[in-house]
Amino acid sequence: MHLGVPTKDNFKPKGKSYLSLPTKYMRYTNKWRKTVLSFLFLVFIYLFFVSPSAVPQGKFSQLLGKSRRAAKYPKVHGLHVKEIRLKSPLIFPPIESAPLLKEIGLSGLFHTKVLHDPTTKTDKTIYQYFDEDFLSDNNELSNVNNKKDDGALLSAKKAFLNHGKRVFTGSQSPEIVVVTAIDFDKYELSGLMKIVQNRVDYAQKQSYGVYVRWIQEFVPILQKHNNDKEWTRLMVMRAAMHAFPNAKYFWYLDQDSLIMRYDIDLYDYILRPAALDPIMIRDQSVIPPGGVIKTYSDAKPESVRLFLTQLDTKIETDSFILRNDVYGKAILEFWMDPLYRTYGKFSAHQDSALALMLQWHPLILSKTALIPARTISSLNTYMELPEGGDDVHYSEGDLVVLFRDCSKHQTCQKDMEPYWKKLTTK
């Protein structure tokens, strides 16, 4: 009997074993409970992995982090892989080097190769871009073996080769960018100065961006399919969209033109839907007069991505505006597809391509608006105009004056003079 004070007997093992509890202790717990539990566990495993409602394998391996990591793809880049980042939204080449570039010539500006064509017995010079590494990191020309390259020429060449790499990376992107392609073979230095100065003055006043490229920079691409220089405008536009990825609108304005009103904001003037709605020309033949395909009569100003003007017989592209989004990029890249550039029946180059594109692709046509010519492409004329002007020619107060046929008569530089005087004496 136990009376509170343990005696020696209390510690003695009872039963056969010297241990106080039998080793098979579990035997005394509920045998059934164990069986039921393990059965339930098996059912759970079965339901979880085998049954039709089981966790799918893909999900499971995702949870375990076993899935392959997404591949790394190259970053978006322009024609050149390397880029020069600029804080200023005014991107234009050093114009003063135009005479030097002319002196160097295409054969000095590009890597050249002469191919002999045995059938016609003529030599053809092929221009190619230098390797990306041709300019070393501190922008020194490596392997210069041309002794003619003295200091000034060398720096002009360097600037020419590097100009295409410039992209805008400032904190505040301009909404609208004015794009122009200039040709140092066509204009004298003074003319080029006026053209670029005009764009820059306008852009500064309206806080837009400016993107100016030499037409000659695109010679290797044009040469591939024997394209006319006119196609360059599309390439420059695409480069501009890359250089200003966050800008909303791009206005291509040909070099044969001047902006005459620095006080007009393009957005308020035509781009904003409320302003565009009344001036969109609806139900108008793409190829006038009497073309079968017409612009949509129910076109909405909000959906417009491409703003064009039409002069007498065709849509002109000396001055057009494109919006920067998936539609804008698609329209532009489709427009300059190599198969369009090799097509023999396009007599007016990119203008013919545009007309065909608009007539055969209803979606692209629905994103296009024709606007009155005098909004962004009034033509210069020597004629006396009636009071208030006509539909296409420049009158006092218009935004732009275009010298459309000046290259035919070689009067571009001369035509510009009176207008430039008007601008500077204001």
Next chain:
Amino acid sequence: MSAKPYLPVSEDYKPSRSFAQKAKDFVRFYRKTTILLLSIITLSFFTLDPLRTLHITDAKVVIILAANEGGGVLKWKGPQDWSIERSSIANKRDYAQRHGYALTIKDMTLKRRYSHEWRESWEKVDILKQTMRQYPKAEWFWWVDLHTFIMEPQISLEQHIFSNLENNTYRSLNYFNPLKLDVDVPYVDYTQPIDMLITQDCGGFNLGSFMMRRSPWTELLLDAWWDPAFYEQKHMEWEHKEQDCLESLFDSQAWIRERIGFLPLRKINAFPPGACADSPSADFFYDEKARDFMINMAGCQWGRDCWGEMENYKNLSKKLHAGVWYKPWLYFR
């Protein structure tokens, strides 16, 4: 004798009429409505097509099955062709039902408006546009050719592809480039979402099984796919029509390239040994052990036995999914 008590009846009492009488009155007063209802009911014995065209469905995925290719014009359609068509359609229908997708079977009969050599490639594009209009709520559209068989129908497309799109695809051609196209071209931005999924076989792009997502990009591509200037220059070279045209567009236009993702061929388009026969790579061919998702008997109509191949893979699928004791539901399928 007790007389029955007299029960007065009010003047406006009307005896209750039987159902038959009421029906008779209905027919008498609403004669035109009755005729219309009767004709609809009679018609519905024969076809439910008028109702089906309404397509009241919330399916997010639509499977487009191109059936009846050639429509028995170039070749007499024999019993084997009918059998192939039946098996293929039943296979896709089961799959669509199981996962709540919509299935639409599109007739690829030679149509007169596509017969001019210039317009050949429009049919696929037209069908895609039309289907996108038909199913305004659907997001993904999966085009499959007739000579295909889904071998693992228990796997949903979400689980197989869509839930992990970036990892299941490769977008840069440096992984596999049978056409030797330029790999690094300007202006391609791979941060854009994927809107089209295609595969490449030994000869280049393969449009036997591909997917498109509804988006502005897709609309643009469907609009741009056929162009008279492209086709006039290339129609002699482009043997595979829209497939070659897509290769060309992919090669030259960055906006198209940046939203196309490539799936490994075996993911949705595995080949039997007969297709791409000269290729030593195992990456193209259906592997029973790996349980590849779908087989495409591509090109079986050119000198191979379509019916034989179809039956073979149909039976193989049956065998692979035969019931076992721990998967008893398979017995009841």
